[in-house]
Amino acid sequence: MSDHPFLDTLDGQLDWQRELYRDLHRHPELSLQEDRTAQRIEAELAGLGLAVQRVGGTGVVGVLENGTGPTVLARADTDALPVTEDTGLEYSSTVPGVMHACGHDMHVAALLGAVKLLADHREAWSGTYVALFQPAEENAAGAQAMIDDGLVDRVPRPDVALAQHVMPFAAGTIGTAAGPVLSAGDSLRITVHGRGAHGSMPHNAVDPVVLAASIVLRLQTIVSRETQPGQFAVVTVGASNAGTKSNIIPDRAELLLNLRTYDTALRERIMAAIERIVRGECAAAGSPREPEFDYYDQFPLTANDEDANATVTRALAAHFGAEAVFPTTPYTASEDFSRIPDAFGVPYAYWFVGTVPAERYRAAVDSGTVSSEIPANHSPFFAPAIDPSLEIATRAQAVAALAYLAPSSPAAEEAR
Numbered sequence: 001m002s003d004h005p006f007l008d009t010l011d012g013q014l015d016w017q018r019e020l021y022r023d024l025h026r027h028p029e030l031s032l033q034e035d036r037t038a039q040r041i042e043a044e045l046a047g048l049g050l051a052v053q054r055v056g057g058t059g060v061v062g063v064l065e066n067g068t069g070p071t072v073l074a075r076a077d078t079d080a081l082p083v084t085e086d087t088g089l090e091y092s093s094t095v096p097g098v099m100h101a102c103g104h105d106m107h108v109a110a111l112l113g114a115v116k117l118l119a120d121h122r123e124a125w126s127g128t129y130v131a132l133f134q135p136a137e138e139n140a141a142g143a144q145a146m147i148d149d150g151l152v153d154r155v156p157r158p159d160v161a162l163a164q165h166v167m168p169f170a171a172g173t174i175g176t177a178a179g180p181v182l183s184a185g186d187s188l189r190i191t192v193h194g195r196g197a198h199g200s201m202p203h204n205a206v207d208p209v210v211l212a213a214s215i216v217l218r219l220q221t222i223v224s225r226e227t228q229p230g231q232f233a234v235v236t237v238g239a240s241n242a243g244t245k246s247n248i249i250p251d252r253a254e255l256l257l258n259l260r261t262y263d264t265a266l267r268e269r270i271m272a273a274i275e276r277i278v279r280g281e282c283a284a285a286g287s288p289r290e291p292e293f294d295y296y297d298q299f300p301l302t303a304n305d306e307d308a309n310a311t312v313t314r315a316l317a318a319h320f321g322a323e324a325v326f327p328t329t330p331y332t333a334s335e336d337f338s339r340i341p342d343a344f345g346v347p348y349a350y351w352f353v354g355t356v357p358a359e360r361y362r363a364a365v366d367s368g369t370v371s372s373e374i375p376a377n378h379s380p381f382f383a384p385a386i387d388p389s390l391e392i393a394t395r396a397q398a399v400a401a402l403a404y405l406a407p408s409s410p411a412a413e414e415a416r
Helices: 005-012 014-026 035-047 104-120 142-148 208-219 221-226 264-285 306-320 339-344 358-367 386-405 410-415
Strands: 051-055 059-066 071-077 127-134 160-170 174-176 179-182 184-193 233-242 252-261 292-299 302-304 325-327 348-356
Touching: 005 014, 005 104, 005 386, 014 035, 014 104, 014 386, 035 051, 035 059, 035 104, 035 127, 059 104, 059 142, 071 104, 071 339, 071 386, 104 127, 104 160, 104 386, 127 142, 127 386, 142 339, 160 306, 160 339, 160 358, 160 386, 174 306, 179 348, 184 208, 184 264, 208 221, 208 233, 208 252, 208 264, 221 233, 221 264, 233 264, 252 264, 264 292, 302 306, 302 348, 306 325, 306 348, 306 386, 348 358, 348 386
Parallel strands: 071 127, 071 160, 160 348, 174 325
Antiparallel strands: 051 059, 059 127, 174 348, 179 302, 184 252, 184 292, 233 252
């Protein structure tokens, strides 16, 4: 870890970061309600000498200017989930029914740690560092809220955007990849209409329960019969709701769907197929009204720029050792980070940081019990190991930024 010797001063600030992480974990806040979190971030950034502003309600941006050179934007998400914590940690959530079950508290503590390293060692780099703390990632509203509040015109335009996510694999390792790393995700509420009647008189009804059942079965053919083998797609019907009593045929039914894809064109084809199938089944059933489609919680595809990913991967491998950085396969989870670099029209790199003690993870792999023994993100048992995860995540943010901001970096030389 000698490529940037000043990063070894991180040891002197880790106690501050650990306290910060535990504080955030104890006080989680749901999407677009992150007021206390935003205030803590603002105070820390101001104390480090950054120009700070609120963007998008509970979003916070700090700008650290340090001479001429590239501009790097680094993002951390800040919101928690409606999950009741069951980790038994002494710093467990104090908010009933709310928990940092996805690791966003770790993201915030790591990015603030990277800001402190760069602020304390301006002699080691040149350019502009934009630290962006985004709310409401969990419901795909936060990035767009910041954009709608004028983000693009309120901060320096970056040359590249960076982000990372903690995941339940071995601590001390980092996964990177070019191209898709997180799927696009779309939720859809479908309402179909029937004609209600008494359960003893089905001939007077158009039964939306039967109609909904037919739709659910037919939707399964989109992946199995309309999607080319080898292409990734998931269509899930997560809820089917109709009626209130056993002897009443209701007049409507509601289906809740979730879609996952890695390809924008395929995503559009699947949406069109869903609507075609639903309309066709409604027509076959004699539905008295057209179905209704309500798309919500829509997450864009996260697909790393090839050059940005290569630059960051080389830097991480040089710092941590090639054995610590591995090529990851795409995850089927979704994220809204890419809306921010897309709004600026700049490339981005997004990578993953392990949080499970290495020996524990290896033992689970060897015994084939990873899925049952290692709690995943969004689980009430999700508990990243603070050490060494926080140090690795902080170093990763700083190292990735220095791949552009260090005087010897190709990006810095090009900027000069």
